[in-house]
Amino acid sequence: MSQLGTPRIEINLAKIAHNAKNLVRLYDSKGIGIMAVTKTVCGEPAVANALVNQGIHTLADSKLKNIKRMREAGITAQFVLLRSPAISEVSSVIKHVDISMNTELAVIKKLSAKAIDSNIRHKIILMIEMGDLREGIMPDTLEEFIKEVLNLSGIEIVGIGANFACFGGVKPSGENIRQLSSLAETMEEKFRLPLSFVSGGNSANYNWFMSTSDTEKINNLRLGESIYLGRETLNRMVIPGLYTDAFTLVSEIIELKSKPSVPYGEIGQDAFGKRPQFQDIGQMKRAIMGVGSQDILVSGLTPRLDIDIIGSSSDHTVLNMKKANLKVGDELRFDLNYGALLLAMTSPYVSKEYVGTYKIYKDRIGKRPALEIEMFK
């Protein structure tokens, strides 16, 4: 049994590395490079290192703290801030980030001023609104926007990008990809801007990629979920050959009793202000795990055994154990969806444990990077 106890999340670096390697190869077959998104794992340096070892040299995160954490651990990569910096973060962005994604002139002006102060050129990718209605410059204002940016010193536009299926659920399609590509063409021709990144989306672009013979000007995708969970994100279909179980949430039974399936007594609100409904299926074998909605996204867990999650409060999760023959103290294992993975990685109450055939050597001398990872053959 693990020394870390429960709850813990087991991270199989060999499976993550396998997924990353296969996705790099797949997308490279049509000329598309990969930025690996590390926000999903809170910038865990060991995961970042495994990704870099698979030939991914650009790591993208939406949190400065995560980028600093990876840098401090000695990860050598190009670091991208995945969202527009807040004005209050500008100094820190100039210091710790190689490329930031931007949509606001007011922010880019501050970045420019700081970059000049620091005697550097800060690289930016302009995000374009393509209908998903989260971040992005409206396409019909892009040319004016670029003209303004080109007047600023200390700033270099290195790409454009768009995001799909994150907020509005809008799919990347032939049509919106063509529009992004033609904007890229205009920028290159009209403003003589060589675009290192025409970043066409995220894990939701898999079906578009597989079905298109022409990826047009798209030369980059930003991948999180498909690396970590092995799925595309429009229908959550498994990508052939990838692992979906690189992460496992492990919890432990703290109570196990036969109880009725419907609460008895007068019914008011539950812990979250709802009036719960239960179906009467007679007596059931009910287990409790000492982990709840404060630590994990309970609705995003799928038990690996044939048992059902009935519900949770802040620190308890109740299960119908059906025919499973377990006892108090036994561990239960779960697959996680994207939301559950985010929360489990973020929670200080969930220990992180590395498992599998990758070995992590902690720094012994104190001078070398904090983590070194080697693949066992």
Ligand SMILES: *Cc1c(COP(=O)(O)O)cnc(C)c1O
């Ligand atoms: C989170 C994020 C991604 C990664 O999305 P996945 O679905 O995990 O691949 C890509 N781009 C941006 C801008 C993001 O915020």
